[in-house]
Every structure is written in C-alpha cells, then in structure tokens.
Amino acid sequence: MSDQNLAVILPSKGSRLEVIHRPTPTQGPDDLLIEVKATALNPIDCYQRDVGFPPIPAYSAVRDSDTGGTIISTGSSVSSDTPKSGTRVSAFAPCFYMQGAPDYGALQARVLVPAVNAAPIPQGMSFTKASILPAAVTTVWYGWHTIGLPCDTAYIAADKKGMVVWGGASSISSAAIQIAKLTGFTVYATASVKHHEYLKSLGASKVFDYKSKNVVASIVKAAKEYGVTTSTGFDGAGQWKECLEVLKELKGEGTVKLVSAIPLKEDAPKMEGMEVKFVSAPADDKARTEVFTSSSMSGCRRKESLCRVRRSRWLREAWRMQTKALDELKRGVG
Numbered sequence: 001m002s003d004q005n006l007a008v009i010l011p012s013k014g015s016r017l018e019v020i021h022r023p024t025p026t027q028g029p030d031d032l033l034i035e036v037k038a039t040a041l042n043p044i045d046c047y048q049r050d051v052g053f054p055p056i057p058a059y060s061a062v063r064d065s066d067t068g069g070t071i072i073s074t075g076s077s078v079s080s081d082t083p084k085s086g087t088r089v090s091a092f093a094p095c096f097y098m099q100g101a102p103d104y105g106a107l108q109a110r111v112l113v114p115a116v117n118a119a120p121i122p123q124g125m126s127f128t129k130a131s132i133l134p135a136a137v138t139t140v141w142y143g144w145h146t147i148g149l150p151c152d153t154a155y156i157a158a159d160k161k162g163m164v165v166w167g168g169a170s171s172i173s174s175a176a177i178q179i180a181k182l183t184g185f186t187v188y189a190t191a192s193v194k195h196h197e198y199l200k201s202l203g204a205s206k207v208f209d210y211k212s213k214n215v216v217a218s219i220v221k222a223a224k225e226y227g228v229t230t231s232t233g234f235d236g237a238g239q240w241k242e243c244l245e246v247l248k249e250l251k252g253e254g255t256v257k258l259v260s261a262i263p264l265k266e267d268a269p270k271m272e273g274m275e276v277k278f279v280s281a282p283a284d285d286k287a288r289t290e291v292f293t294s295s296s297m298s299g300c301r302r303k304e305s306l307c308r309v310r311r312s313r314w315l316r317e318a319w320r321m322q323t324k325a326l327d328e329l330k331r332g333v334g
C-alpha cells in the first residue's frame with residue numbers, strides 16, 4: 001500500500017481548504033484503518049471551518065466525521081465482533097473530539113476510526129447513502145442519552161408511548177423518527193406538506209404541517225384520540241416552545257423531556273416538571289464509547305431498516321470541491 005494519502009486540509013481558521021498528500025495514518029490497537037469511498041457534510045462542518053468550533057488548537061486540520069468506506073485493517077485489540085478487513089462500513093471519524101487530529105478526520109483517502117464507531121453497511125446500500133448516517137444517527141442517540149432515555153428502550157404498542165419530533169424532514173430529525181419508531185414510540189412529526197408521505201414511510205404515525213396555525217392543537221387532538229402518553233420530544237428545528245405546548249398537554253403524570261438539536265438561547269424555559277436540554281455528547285471517552293457500543297450506530301447493526309436520512313445531504317467524494325460543498329451547505333440544501 002502506498003504511503004501517500006490524499007487529504008483535504010484546513011490550513012487555518014476560516015481559510016480555503018486545500019488538497020494535499022499526507023502519510024497514511026498509523027493505526028492504534030483499537031482503531032480501524034478505512035479506505036474512504038464517500039463522505040457527507042453537516043452544518044457543524046461549516047461552523048468548524050469558519051468559527052473554529054469545536055476547537056482546533058493545532059492546524060493544519062483534517063475535519064469531517066461522516067464516512068462510508070471499506071476496512072483496510074483492524075487494530076490488534078479490537079473486539080471479536082468488529083467487522084473484518086474488507087467489510088463495507090459506515091463510520092464516525094472522531095476528529096471533533098480530538099481537536100481536529102488529522103488522522104481521525106474523514107476528508108482523506110484513508111482515515112482512522114475507533115472500531116466502536118463503525119457498523120457494517122446493510123446490503124444494497126451505497127457508500128454515499130451510508131456516509132449520511134453517522135453524525136445524524138449518533139446525535140439522536142446522544143440526544144436520548146442527554147435526557148436519560150436508555151439506548152435499550154424497547155416499548156411495545158400496548159405501552160402507548162408517544163414522541164414528538166419537530167422539523168421531521170431535516171436529516172437529524174428524520175433519523176430521530178426512525179430511531180424513535182425502532183424503540184417503540186408512536187411518533188408525531190412536523191414537516192412541510194411535501195414531506196409528509198416520506199416521513200410516514202420512515203415510521204411517523206402522523207405528520208403535521210408546522211406552518212399551520214393549528215399545528216399544536218392538531219397534534220394534541222390526534223395523540224389524545226389514540227390515547228398515548230407523550231412526554232418526550234426531539235426538536236430539530238429550534239421550535240421548543242411549540243414542542244413544549246404539545247408535551248404539556250400530553251404528558252400525563254410524567255416529566256416532560258425535550259432534547260433540542262439547536263443550541264438553546266438564554267430564554268429556554270426552566271419550568272417545574274419540564275426539562276429542555278441541548279443535545280450533547282457524553283463528556284468522557286468511556287461514556288461516549290458506551291453510547292456508540294449500545295446503539296451500534298443504530299439501524300446498521302441493530303436493524304437494517306434504519307437507512308434513510310434525507311437524500312439531499314450528501315455530496316459525493318468531492319475532494320476537490322469541498323470548499324464549494326461547504327459553502328453550498330451553508331446556504332442551505334433543505
């Protein structure tokens with residue numbers, strides 16, 4: 001294998017990305033070395049390039065987390081259920097947690113990824129589609145963790161547990177719908193009308209137009225008619241006030257727990273019986289690994305049906321187009 005590895009680097013905060021050759025990363029005992037076939041971008045990638053957050057103390061950095069590729073080799077200490085060399089995997093490259101450590105950024109031909117951050121790609125799914133999954137899926141599981149919902153939650157229909165997902169058409173909320181459905185919730189989602197059938201195909205029980213004046217009342221009515229207790233919510237659109245109005249009506253005896261994928265401004269409520277939290281990754285490596293391991297990148301290992309996160313998110317293997325791709329993402333691809 002050639003030691004030359006094509007990579008997209010960020011030379012300094014806010015600068016244009018450059019394509020260079022750098023050495024192939026040297027694998028640690030718990031790592032996989034992956035040949036990257038596709039990467040996907042997230043809003044945080046624009047933010048990190050432009051604002052330098054999450055922090056990058058040392059440049060040049062190789063960024064981006066979402067990748068689909070093939071395992072070249074596995075570290076000496078990986079567990080026995082780790083996918084073998086040659087397996088196609090969807091993987092979360094953890095440069096965010098490693099101050100932009102160049103070996104762990106997805107924008108290179110060969111990347112290092114801790115073995116627990118990778119899951120086999122279901123048969124028939126392309127690398128490009130698989131590359132969309134990691135950040136969105138992981139963020140949802142981190143959201144569950146943030147509000148104390150265990151990864152092994154498994155309700156059955158008779159439990160009549162509901163979840164509200166706001167902004168269901170976003171990549172992150174479309175993952176939330178599927179994971180909520182897999183964990184047994186009856187899902188009430190909001191989106192523009194053009195996305196309603198799509199969200200139902202992902203597992204939403206009912207979908208509502210968030211632009212309608214009656215959206216809160218309509219969700220409450222539907223959930224009450226079905227008799228579900230709905231005290232949990234996922235907000236992927238910064239509409240926590242509306243989410244809380246719904247949950248307040250439907251919570252039964254329980255405490256409302258709402259997790260927001262959008263940073264909360266200072267006016268976020270602090271009300272008795274209501275917790276609203278910004279999704280956050282567990283602070284220490286061990287806890288993060290536990291969430292990764294128990295969720296196993298969710299659908300890929302746990303159930304092969306979790307495959308569909310909004311299609312417009314991915315920009316295929318565009319090594320030399322990354323600056324343009326990030327700028328395009330910043331303008332909005334929804």
Ligand SMILES: NC(=O)c1ccc[n+]([C@@H]2O[C@H](COP(=O)([O-])OP(=O)(O)OC[C@H]3O[C@@H](n4cnc5c(N)ncnc54)[C@H](OP(=O)(O)O)[C@@H]3O)[C@@H](O)[C@H]2O)c1
Pocket residue numbers: 042043044135136137139166167168169170171172173190191192193195210236237239261262310313333334
């Ligand atoms: N992607 C990730 O992994 C990730 C991780 C952590 C945090 N986040 C944050 O989550 C937010 C969403 O990111 P994303 O990547 O999922 O975005 P995205 O896929 O670009 O989502 C855009 C969609 O959001 C919906 N939307 C916008 N405003 C809305 C509103 N007021 N009410 C309901 N829906 C609304 C629109 O749906 P309609 O077309 O139906 O109108 C639009 O299509 C961003 O702020 C991002 O920083 C994302």
